[in-house]
Amino acid sequence: MYWQRELECMDRAELERLQLQRLVATLKRVATNVPFYRKKFQELQLNPDQLGSLEGLRDYPFTTKQDLRDNYPYGLFAVPLRDVVRVHASSGTTGSSTVVGYTRQDIVTWSDLVARILTGAGVTANDVIQIAFGYGLFTGGFGLHYGAERVGASVIPISSGNTKRQIKIMQDFKTTALVCTPSYALKMADVMMDLGVNPNGLSLRYGLFGAEPWSEAMRQEINARLGIRATDNYGLSEVMGPGVAGECQECNGLHISEDHFYIEILDPDTLEPVPPGEVGELVITTLTKEAFPVIRYRTRDLTRLMPEPCPCGRTFVRMSRMLGRSDDMLIIKGVNVFPTQIESVLFDIEGTEPHYRLVVERENNEDKLTVLVEVVESLLFDEMKKQKALIEHIKKRLASELGVGVEIKLVEERSLERFNGKADRVIDRRQL
Amino acid sequence: MLVEQIAVFLENKSGRLADITAILADNAINIRALSVADTADFGILRLIVDKVEQAKTVLRANGFTVGKTQVVAVEVEDRTGGLAKVLRCIKDAGINVEYMYAFVNKTGENAVLIFRFEKMEEAIATLQKEGFTILSKEQIYSL
Numbered sequence: 001m002y003w004q005r006e007l008e009c010m011d012r013a014e015l016e017r018l019q020l021q022r023l024v025a026t027l028k029r030v031a032t033n034v035p036f037y038r039k040k041f042q043e044l045q046l047n048p049d050q051l052g053s054l055e056g057l058r059d060y061p062f063t064t065k066q067d068l069r070d071n072y073p074y075g076l077f078a079v080p081l082r083d084v085v086r087v088h089a090s091s092g093t094t095g096s097s098t099v100v101g102y103t104r105q106d107i108v109t110w111s112d113l114v115a116r117i118l119t120g121a122g123v124t125a126n127d128v129i130q131i132a133f134g135y136g137l138f139t140g141g142f143g144l145h146y147g148a149e150r151v152g153a154s155v156i157p158i159s160s161g162n163t164k165r166q167i168k169i170m171q172d173f174k175t176t177a178l179v180c181t182p183s184y185a186l187k188m189a190d191v192m193m194d195l196g197v198n199p200n201g202l203s204l205r206y207g208l209f210g211a212e213p214w215s216e217a218m219r220q221e222i223n224a225r226l227g228i229r230a231t232d233n234y235g236l237s238e239v240m241g242p243g244v245a246g247e248c249q250e251c252n253g254l255h256i257s258e259d260h261f262y263i264e265i266l267d268p269d270t271l272e273p274v275p276p277g278e279v280g281e282l283v284i285t286t287l288t289k290e291a292f293p294v295i296r297y298r299t300r301d302l303t304r305l306m307p308e309p310c311p312c313g314r315t316f317v318r319m320s321r322m323l324g325r326s327d328d329m330l331i332i333k334g335v336n337v338f339p340t341q342i343e344s345v346l347f348d349i350e351g352t353e354p355h356y357r358l359v360v361e362r363e364n365n366e367d368k369l370t371v372l373v374e375v376v377e378s379l380l381f382d383e384m385k386k387q388k389a390l391i392e393h394i395k396k397r398l399a400s401e402l403g404v405g406v407e408i409k410l411v412e413e414r415s416l417e418r419f420n421g422k423a424d425r426v427i428d429r430r431q432l
Numbered sequence: 433m434l435v436e437q438i439a440v441f442l443e444n445k446s447g448r449l450a451d452i453t454a455i456l457a458d459n460a461i462n463i464r465a466l467s468v469a470d471t472a473d474f475g476i477l478r479l480i481v482d483k484v485e486q487a488k489t490v491l492r493a494n495g496f497t498v499g500k501t502q503v504v505a506v507e508v509e510d511r512t513g514g515l516a517k518v519l520r521c522i523k524d525a526g527i528n529v530e531y532m533y534a535f536v537n538k539t540g541e542n543a544v545l546i547f548r549f550e551k552m553e554e555a556i557a558t559l560q561k562e563g564f565t566i567l568s569k570e571q572i573y574s575l
Binding site for chain 2: 379380381382383384385387388409411413414415
């Protein structure tokens with residue numbers, strides 16, 4: 001099943017011609033409309049008109065999350081605000097979030113791209129689709145919503161949370177397709193068991209999961225426990241949101257919508273391309289975005305390409321599920337968390353360079369982040385009441401900075417291992 | 433009138449209290465009184481010792497986090513109702529006790545009560561007015 005067969009199955013040579021044409025147009029547009037890119041291109045004496053091949057893009061500079069933050073909120077928009085019909089922002093911090101915009105045409109494109117992954121996963125106009133992603137600044141809820149309407153499915157925009165209600169609605173509305181994070185799908189299975197709801201008695205057939213890393217073992221568990229076929233999909237708000245790539249029913253790698261995104265897989269240290277099929281950092285250039293184009297955006301996600309043709313007939317290249325990160329970002333309950341954010345809050349409270357460690361676990365299919373903090377004199381009280389109040393204070397400050405709850409565990413000074421050079425402060429115990 | 437108490441942070445794992453007492457013993461530091469407040473994860477050890485500065489230095493040198501607080505030491509006769517009289521006086525003055533612990537001195541005649549009050553100065557004034565014996569640093573360290 002295809003959403004746009006003529007595009008999804010197009011000849012590779014034709015695809016590359018289309019990509020080059022769109023790439024030149026995008027580069028010209030950002031050079032004209034976005035001072036940030038214009039300045040960078042001028043410094044490197046790059047002229048988009050002279051781009052003769054897709055490989056020529058390697059001369060162009062990268063764009064990083066920091067660049068997006070530096071240009072908060074609208075600095076990288078390539079159209080005037082009057083042409084922007086939607087704004088989203090990345091999950092994570094309030095102070096340093098990254099803002100993205102969409103024109104009317106961008107929303108149409110986005111809806112079609114999400115429709116592709118929905119169709120690829122098996123969803124049709126006959127399905128009842130329950131969207132349990134958060135609606136709001138996060139791109140997940142609205143992204144899937146518009147795509148599902150485009151397909152013609154009956155959309156239940158229930159948003160995230162309230163698991164019992166999710167299950168009740170799933171039973172009563174005869175939901176056939178579920179959209180959420182993979183860990184939330186397992187949590188639903190747990191709650192169904194508690195409630196005595198037999199998943200086999202539901203109408204559920206498909207699950208589209210994303211927004212956090214997961215494994216093949218987790219897929220098997222979800223499939224077995226919910227009696228569905230789970231597919232993986234990938235996107236990030238900086239580039240578009242969901243719809244960048246998704247699995248077909250082969251469930252073996254995610255097809256990248258290459259007519260809209262040009263991708264490179266680079267060695268994160270040398271920033272040179274890795275040999276085909278080897279693991280590297282995914283770098284994306286948008287080819288059709290109007291309001292918020294990005295050039296060579298470093299996603300920091302590690303993956304590898306699967307260049308061999310897919311039995312499904314799509315010619316778009318596949319990439320493996322996300323294999324990790326090339327920085328120390330953590331994804332906790334779908335929220336991006338950087339150790340540096342935790343560091344700055346602790347510094348603020350302690351008044352000195354904090355020694356801490358982050359421990360991530362998955363309990364009952366929910367992520368749990370515990371911050372181990374070494375107790376320095378400024379954090380030590382003789383009264384237990386004050387000591388506990390301090391722990392609560394740190395918890396609150398971190399929760400508001402990170403947008404996700406954490407546990408605090410105080411440990412003795414010098415009990416955490418010291419590192420030379422780049423500190424590895426994260427202990428990820430999640431068995432995905 | 434205030435006595436210095438040291439507070440030490442301890443993770444709730446076996447042998448930590450033994451480690452501290454051994455360090456103090458090796459340095460010929462005498463513990464006059466101690467108490468521990470604890471949770472499932474950690475504890476706060478409070479100590480009255482005869483050589484405060486030296487105790488802090490050696491504990492820090494051994495990697496412990498050490499803080500210090502001022503407490504009040506009240507001496508009462510070691511007999512029934514001794515503590516109750518002190519607490520009633522404090523209660524009547526409307527002062528809260530944050531924590532307290534006690535020990536009996538060598539002669540066995542008197543008990544020493546260590547207090548941390550919410551309002552230290554006010555508590556001392558009240559106790560003195562009511563005629564209770566408040567021990568000085570020197571008196572406590574040389575008990």
